[in-house]
Amino acid sequence: MFLTMKVAFRNISRQKKRSFLLAGAIAFGMMIITLMNALTGGAVINIRDNFSHALGGHVFITGREWTDAGQMIMKIRPDANLDRLLEENSGQIAAFTRRSQAMPSLIFGSQQTLHMLYGVDFVEEERLVNSLVVIEGSLAEVGKRDDIIVLPEPVAERLGVEVGETVLIRLETLTGQQNVGEVQVAALIKDQEELGLSAAYTSRAYLNGLLGMEPHEYQILNMFVTDLDQVEQFARTFREGLMAPDEEEEQIDEPEVTVTVAGVPIDPVQRTEEVTPWEGTRYQVMNINQIMDAVELVVGVLNRVGLIIFLILLVVTMVGITNTFRMIMIERTKEIGTMRAFGMHQKQVKNIFLWEAVFLGLLGCLGGLVLAGLIALAVGSISLNADPSLQFFLDNSRITFALPGKDIVTNVVLVIFTSLLAAYWPARAAAKMSPIKALSSHT
Amino acid sequence: MKKVHFLAAVLLCILAMSLVAQAQDLRHIEEILDNLDAQSRFDGSDFSAVLTMIVEDLEQGIEKMVVRQFRRDDGERFLLLIQEPVTQRGQGYLLEGDNLWFYDPSSRQFAHTSLKETFQGSDARNADFGSSSYSSSYEIEGYLEGTLGSFEVYIIDLKAVDDTVPFPYVKLWVTKDSNLVLKTEEYSLTYRLMRTGLFPKYTKVGNVVIPVQMVFIDELIEGNKTQISVSEISTNDIPDHVFTKAYIERVNR
Numbered sequence: 001m002f003l004t005m006k007v008a009f010r011n012i013s014r015q016k017k018r019s020f021l022l023a024g025a026i027a028f029g030m031m032i033i034t035l036m037n038a039l040t041g042g043a044v045i046n047i048r049d050n051f052s053h054a055l056g057g058h059v060f061i062t063g064r065e066w067t068d069a070g071q072m073i074m075k076i077r078p079d080a081n082l083d084r085l086l087e088e089n090s091g092q093i094a095a096f097t098r099r100s101q102a103m104p105s106l107i108f109g110s111q112q113t114l115h116m117l118y119g120v121d122f123v124e125e126e127r128l129v130n131s132l133v134v135i136e137g138s139l140a141e142v143g144k145r146d147d148i149i150v151l152p153e154p155v156a157e158r159l160g161v162e163v164g165e166t167v168l169i170r171l172e173t174l175t176g177q178q179n180v181g182e183v184q185v186a187a188l189i190k191d192q193e194e195l196g197l198s199a200a201y202t203s204r205a206y207l208n209g210l211l212g213m214e215p216h217e218y219q220i221l222n223m224f225v226t227d228l229d230q231v232e233q234f235a236r237t238f239r240e241g242l243m244a245p246d247e248e249e250e251q252i253d254e255p256e257v258t259v260t261v262a263g264v265p266i267d268p269v270q271r272t273e274e275v276t277p278w279e280g281t282r283y284q285v286m287n288i289n290q291i292m293d294a295v296e297l298v299v300g301v302l303n304r305v306g307l308i309i310f311l312i313l314l315v316v317t318m319v320g321i322t323n324t325f326r327m328i329m330i331e332r333t334k335e336i337g338t339m340r341a342f343g344m345h346q347k348q349v350k351n352i353f354l355w356e357a358v359f360l361g362l363l364g365c366l367g368g369l370v371l372a373g374l375i376a377l378a379v380g381s382i383s384l385n386a387d388p389s390l391q392f393f394l395d396n397s398r399i400t401f402a403l404p405g406k407d408i409v410t411n412v413v414l415v416i417f418t419s420l421l422a423a424y425w426p427a428r429a430a431a432k433m434s435p436i437k438a439l440s441s442h443t
Numbered sequence: 444m445k446k447v448h449f450l451a452a453v454l455l456c457i458l459a460m461s462l463v464a465q466a467q468d469l470r471h472i473e474e475i476l477d478n479l480d481a482q483s484r485f486d487g488s489d490f491s492a493v494l495t496m497i498v499e500d501l502e503q504g505i506e507k508m509v510v511r512q513f514r515r516d517d518g519e520r521f522l523l524l525i526q527e528p529v530t531q532r533g534q535g536y537l538l539e540g541d542n543l544w545f546y547d548p549s550s551r552q553f554a555h556t557s558l559k560e561t562f563q564g565s566d567a568r569n570a571d572f573g574s575s576s577y578s579s580s581y582e583i584e585g586y587l588e589g590t591l592g593s594f595e596v597y598i599i600d601l602k603a604v605d606d607t608v609p610f611p612y613v614k615l616w617v618t619k620d621s622n623l624v625l626k627t628e629e630y631s632l633t634y635r636l637m638r639t640g641l642f643p644k645y646t647k648v649g650n651v652v653i654p655v656q657m658v659f660i661d662e663l664i665e666g667n668k669t670q671i672s673v674s675e676i677s678t679n680d681i682p683d684h685v686f687t688k689a690y691i692e693r694v695n696r
Contacts (some may be wrong), residue, residue, distance in 0.1 A: 069606055110501045110665050168663055173632060175606035176559045180631040180663065212632065 004348050011328075012363075019360060022317075022324055026415055027365025027371060032371035033411055035307035038401035040299045043393045045402050047294030048228075049293050051288060056097055056128075057222030058288045059235045073174040075217050077114060077281060082221070085241045092234055094226045097125055098218040104171035106151075106200070108159040115155050116199040117169065119218075121209025128201070130350040138161035146203040149183040152191040161185055169202075173212035181210045205437040226290075233289030235287035242283040277440035310393060314415065318422040321360070325426035330420070336430055337438025338340075344433040353427030354420055361419035365412045384440045472586050472599055476578040478622045479615075482652045484574040489681040490514040490648070492673050494523075494572075498565040501666040508563065513681050516574050523572060524694060525563070535691045536562075536569060543569060546691045553688060559609035566638065566659040566669040568609055575624075577601065577615070580608045588619075591626060591627040595619045610637065625654060636662045648678055 012019045052058055063076035076082070076098075086096070100119035105112045120141040122129055129139055142148060149167060151159075161167055162185065169181040183202055191198050205215035213219075213408050225231050329336075336349055383397045384390075394400070454566035455459065496508040516522070523536040533548035536556070544553045558570040581601035589598050602612045610629035617624055627640035644656040661667035684690050 065608070071606070110667075112664055114501075169661060170631075170637075172559070173606070174607065176557060176607055177603070177611050178559075178609050178629075178631050178637055180633055180635040180637060182635075210633070416567050 004252070004351040005062035005355050008352045011352065011356055012359050013331075015043040015328075016325065018378045022321060022360050023363040023367060025313075025320060026361055026366030026419070029310055029317060029413060030365050030368025030415060031375070033306055033310035034403060034408070035375060035401070036309075037303060037407050037411075038372065038376055038403040039399070040302050040306075041402035041404065041407075042395075044292070044296060044299050044397045046139055046393055046400055048288060048292055049395070051291055052224070053290070055222065055291075056099065057095075057278040058228060058231050059223040059238065060227045060286045061221040061223075061238060062219065062284045062286075064284070065281045066279075067175060069175070071175055072277075074219050075174060075213055075281075075397055076219065076221065076283075082242060082283075083239055089234065089237060090431060092226050092230065092369060094224040095127055096221060096223040097121075097128070098216075098221050099206070100204050100211060100213065100219045102171045102207060102211060104169045104210075106155065106159060106172060107168040108161040108165065111159045112170075113155060113158050115152075115368065117149075117207065118199050118201050118439055119204035121202050121204050122201075132187075132201075133190035135188045135190055136154075137185065137409045139187050141186050141201075143199075145184075146206040147181070148186040148202065148203040149182050150187050151185055152198050152200060153188045153217040154191050154198075156185065156188045163188060165251070169210060171210055173210070175212060179210050179212070182208065200386075231287045232289055235285050239283075242285065244280060244282060245277070262395040277411035310411070310414075314418045318418050320356065321390065321419060321422035322426060325357070325423045326429075327355075328356075328432045329426045332430075333433065333438050336398075336433055337440075339441060340433070340435035348434075353423050353430055357419040357423030357427075358416055360418045362412075364419075365415050369408065445672070468586075469583055469623050472527070472597065473578065473601070475597065475622050476581075476601075476618055479617065479624060480575050480578050482622070484516045484652065485514060485649075485651055485678065486516055486534075488649060488678045490516075490651075490653075491675075491677045493675040495672045495674065496565060496567065497670045499666065499668050499670075500564075501664065508565070512572060512574070513685050515681060515686060518686075519573070521573055522686055522691065524691070529541060529551075531563070534563075534571075535694075537565075537686065537688060537691055538569075538573065539686070543645075544688065546688070548692075551692070567657075567665060567671060568663050570609065571657070571659070576608075577613075580604060581613060584612075589616075591616045594625060598623060605664075621652075638662055646673075646676065650675055 612630035
């Protein structure tokens with residue numbers, strides 16, 4: 001076997017130009033599929049990270065309850081059961097935040113703008129405070145005073161407000177009553193719109209007051225988990241742990257996604273559901289994978305499209321390989337006759353051809369992977385000043401590439417298989433050649 | 444000692460009398476509120492009119508809207524059909540008891556909305572187009588007597604009894620002689636003035652007195668206000684099918 005491999009390898013090096021062209025065609029296809037897979041793989045990772053950042057976690061818990069007037073409102077009261085679950089699962093929680101949120105009119109003078117406003121506990125959310133890029137003003141007061149607001153710079157520009165001035169917040173309470181608050185602008189921050197997170201921040205206690213909630217209540221509990229692979233199991237633990245005894249069993253199924261990014265629902269389908277009022281708080285537990293399902297579906301389609309293109313390229317290359325090997329067979333007719341006359345078996349002749357195809361395929365794959373790697377490195381080092389909506393697919397304005405090992409193996413196996421298939425018939429024809437006829441051939 | 448007892452008795456009497464007088468005064472104010480609500484309701488007849496709204500917005504400029512209103516207070520129904528501007532023609536609001544629906548002909552969809560919401564981004568609220576419910580939705584916090592222009596008025600402070608009204612606090616200027624609301628001030632939960640309403644002109648339609656000119660001023664954004672004029676008033680019977688979703692769908696097709 002080693003001998004046939006050696007002969008095959010020597011044959012490839014004998015016709016360098018032809019081998020280079022054949023391997024080059026394979027390499028081109030390999031490069032395309034590798035880049036496409038790596039691009040979509042990187043995009044999925046970036047979207048997941050950016051979503052997590054925008055939504056403030058990997059697992060999101062919201063609470064709903066009915067008022068005496070028969071109105072459903074979204075809030076979470078202090079709950080010993082929830083605290084117990086947090087305590088019991090603390091090992092799997094990297095960080096968590098309790099927030100309130102609203103989409104109020106921010107008013108300054110005669111200017112107003114609607115903008116997402118998060119009510120946060122600045123002392124508890126050290127991670128958020130550290131991540132905000134202050135352009136003007138300071139965050140020194142944010143944990144000490146309640147009636148302050150941190151505004152994204154573009155919002156401040158729209159309103160024409162500066163640090164130290166007072167902005168009005170007009171909103172509705174959870175039950176729909178009009179309310180107005182006055183807050184002082186503490187700082188202007190760099191807009192994080194590219195991450196889907198163009199939000200202003202104020203104290204949770206203050207926003208709660210405006211929404212008609214108690215200071216210690218909140219609307220959404222966001223958790224970052226330590227192991228993203230376990231996120232679904234983690235979310236299920238909370239979903240089952242928070243389920244009220246009277247809740248229907250079928251609700252154990254994962255709920256439809258109703259998470260919003262900057263106030264915009266991710267789920268575009270408005271559903272109408274008949275609900276019977278219940279006592280106390282009912283929780284909804286969602287995880288980042290539920291949001292990613294739709295994204296991964298699109299990525300799957302892209303990958304399949306890429307695979308089809310790759311297969312078309314392979315078929316074209318296969319025709320090339322078959323023709324080339326037929327040519328090689330004719331060129332080497334005398335050589336085959338000599339080898340057969342010296343005792344080489346038919347199978348060995350066939351294997352020489354097949355090994356040549358394998359080596360060509362492997363060389364093509366290697367070349368394609370190297371080329372794809374170089375292109376990925378070059379493209380990945382460019383910082384793109386892309387449209388904000390595209391930033392969601394990027395990592396800090398850069399395209400990233402990620403390719404799982406199994407995808408590489410699959411593609412290589414596919415190339416080798418098609419190369420073998422393309423070389424099979426010429427190889428078989430060469431093996432079946434009569435040594436006498438071959439030696440008497442004029443080619 | 445007897446003197447002290449006597450003085451205490453006198454003070455108690457004065458206190459009791461003042462409490463009785465205050466209770467009587469509050470009862471009088473309650474009657475005024477009842478009267479306000481009663482004279483704003485078309486019980487036993489239907490009402491239709493054309494509302495011309497001039498919406499002044501500092502950012503978006505001045506916009507004119509023409510709305511045809513059909514009202515049947517028995518059963519708490521109203522239908523508001525937008526006729527102008529042309530871009531919004533066919534949009535409408537249908538109140539059926541507690542449910543208020545907004546219809547958009549471009550999507551052919553009904554969306555649930557609330558009486559608390561603003562009407563088409565103006566300074567008017569959907570609730571402004573129905574009968575008033577001061578006596579049932581608010582309790583009296585206090586009142587003063589005063590004048591507004593040349594009118595003798597009661598200035599009544601009201602506080603909402605529940606969450607069903609958009610403004611938790613309201614101040615009314617009501618004429619003493621005819622019990623007409625001349626001015627309203629509506630406050631947020633934090634007691635900040637949000638909207639002022641002026642009602643300079645009324646007309647009597649049967650037993651009902653309705654304002655035919657209304658001005659709503661946004662007190663948070665300087666320069667934003669909405670003026671509403673009411674014309675083509677009629678109390679003729681309106682067919683039942685007018686207060687249906689089917690009607691609103693086909694009326695401007």
